[in-house]
Amino acid sequence: MTAMLEVSELRAAGIETVIVAGVDMYGKLFGKRMPVRSFERVVGEGLHVCTCVYAWDFDQDLEALKVEFAGAHTGWQDFRLRPDLATLRRAAWLEATAICLADSVDEDSGEPLPVAPRTILRRQVQALNAQQLNAYTATELEFHLYRGTPDELRRSGYRDLEPTTLARSDYAIGAGNAMEPFFRQVRNALEESDIAVEVAQAEYGLGQWEINLEYAEAIETADRHVLFKSAVSDLARANGMTATFMPRPLSDGMGSSCHVHASVRGDDGSTPFYDADADRTASAPLRHAVAGVLDRVSDLMLFYAPTVNAMRRIISHDFAGNGLTWGFDNRTTTCRLITGGPDANRLEMRLPGADVNPYLASAAVLASLRDGMGRRIDPGPACTGDGYSEPHGELPITLGDAAATLEQSLFAATTFDKEVVGHYAAVARNEWLQFLRATSDWDRDRYFETI
Template sequence: MAQSAEKLGWLAEKVSAGEIETVLVAFPDHYGRLMGKRFEAEFFVEQVAEHGTHGCDYLLTTDMEMEPVQGYRFANWELGYGDFHLVPDLSTLRPASWLEKSAIVLCDLEDERTHALVEVAPRTLLKRQLERVKALGYTVMAASELEYYLYRISYPEAHKQGYAGLEPAGYYLEDYHLLQGTREEPFTAAVRRHLKASGIPVENSKGEWGLGQHEVNVRYAEALEMADRHAIFKQCLKEIADSMGLSVTFMAKPHHGQAGSSCHIHLSLWKDGQNAFAGEESYGPVKGSKVFGQFLAGWIAHVPDLMPFYAPTVNSYKRYEDGSWAPTRLAWSYDNRTAGFRVVGHGPSLRIECRIGGADLNPYLALAAALASGLDGLERNLTPPPIFQGDIYQARHLPRVPYTLGEAVEGFAQSAFAKEALGEAAHEHYTHFFRTEWQAFNRAVTDWERRRYFERI
């Protein structure tokens, strides 16, 4: 509460001085996109900060094209598509320095009548898992490493070209390459500067393995704050690119034959200011606590149950190629980039890096999945499989991640664990959401099909 009051006081001062004129009031949808409204700053301070605002509940039933999809219990034509309540979380209030005289705040969604949290909202799902963690006496520290591709073409022009033949910002593989990174620095420096000025501290940026592929890493934080940083990060990068006549994509696999874009999630549990993963139990060459081993075991075990939360689109599954830097099999190892679960650090810095998620994931859903899985490991005292050493791409005996979104969705739909962990309503809601995405793809006629069959079939 004290932090919220301090943030609101800061905003009131900036508004009075004429330095802030607009407040973006936003929430993440299923895809992790930020939806919401822009408010005159004076009105936000006087009314919205305390009372919130409203949004149409169809926003949690739309597809990528903003078409309302039928078949949801939560909202539909029969129910009339009413409102839910947007409640600003003032602890998230910060400048949006990449926009002129603007601030941004993220919201929780509540039922208009009962004021209970909307159970199917992504931010709610993460908060519910964090409540379970808190009940056990832990806090969660997390970081999400996002990769993206940068192009020397504006979004409108890319759209006109059907997103084909786009010129990447780089013309050779630039992983850690400073010279090529310098050529992209006008964009990347602006990103680092504006993230920092917007209360999202940055650690570094670097070139990645694809043509024009890059990564900007922000500092780790408590899990909900990290998810909020992730969502704002993507909004910031897209809008900076748009303002510079460039474009970025967070597709998991925008190009055949090049590296996919990942979202590596680093996570550890903490208690009384100490890393609860640190300990002297032996897990092969790794020293950690029983909590570490149990959490790791649960996280690995339940990837098949919650896979759509790490890989939510049809394109996500194109990334899982052997020898491509993306993990294809469920195993853990120490400091081994072929592993789906790469354990890094030691002692107080010991943490689990899950490399399965793509840059297209929704951070709230992915972190909720990680916590639900790890907590099950704690509650059932699970033991992780033996550490794997070597090239996991060659370990054909290990279980593989699903090949398609369709396969992953059916695993999710049939999972008793997913239903229990998320609650029946949320499980049904997201089953319908992911099935709808898969069905939309199956109905589409692709350029690949026309090139292959138009003349020669």
């Protein structure tokens, strides 16, 4: 069975339904589903979709978030989802269904929407292409899996959650064996959808799991990432469970990460990050790239930590790095180097959590490493011990701080465009204000009687 499909092959492959999906600001899929006949008709022109999908918050509130891009002041105009036929594939976790990812383009001009995540990443890939470099990435995504469907957990107020492992089971084969019927279903569905799985394992947190996908060109990796999340969530629900990609679903549990690996190759097949004569084969361009990622991390923190919950993981010691640190194979640093061979040498950005939008996080890493390579800056000495042992530069620790830092960054404005920066800063400010306005169980537990 071939996962990747041509439009002419859909019926013969037993496909009855095609999903055309874009990616929103939060890294979630949106779009429409249709019979094959309708898909064949809209392939060229695309689908008309309301701009609200890039102008509302997590709860789809049309009033709270105010952005220039769209709203009542623009009449909630349409844009178009233009199918990228290179992504048309079988969605093997759904019956007789194919999915095609799409680019978000202007209704009239057909130009890519600047605020669309796929546009943002593509422009950073193209900037590297202009220097005869090609970007390769991988995203290592962790998640927690609880018993009970999403509807059941919502009705219970997400209280008394029952994790799928009741003891710490990091790397444990036994815990994996117990859940193998489910995870075999997941792996098979991913493989049959051309989402290549590398490895899977039980993780440290209760009910925590990790599935790593094979590395690929940057846009393909981000595409696979969002399809992976959809497949895991759908299959969990079908099996009476709920997968959450919150970075820290419980205060006393382990956070879920999404480490972003990145490397570049030359058009001629060269591997700029490898130097056989350098210390641990880390070439000067690789060191410059690391320096760039660290130098710009505060400016782009919002792309690495896009929610209030993401910050809870980052300020912990959940292997999320600490300030402006880097090291060789050192998991206590923000930027870890993996070296050893021409195709292996890469950097790993450890700040992002499982809630990250893969297009935005990857764009941030690629823009930063390109900047560091261009300026030929040095990252300083590698951290050889515990990266948490002392402060190593302050980073934004609240969503409000991250929004303000992005908005004030000249680097972000020139690299990503002022419209993009202003849009995502406004989204984050709104989310931060919603959090500040809410009275939570934490408030009552801490202050109700004692204040």
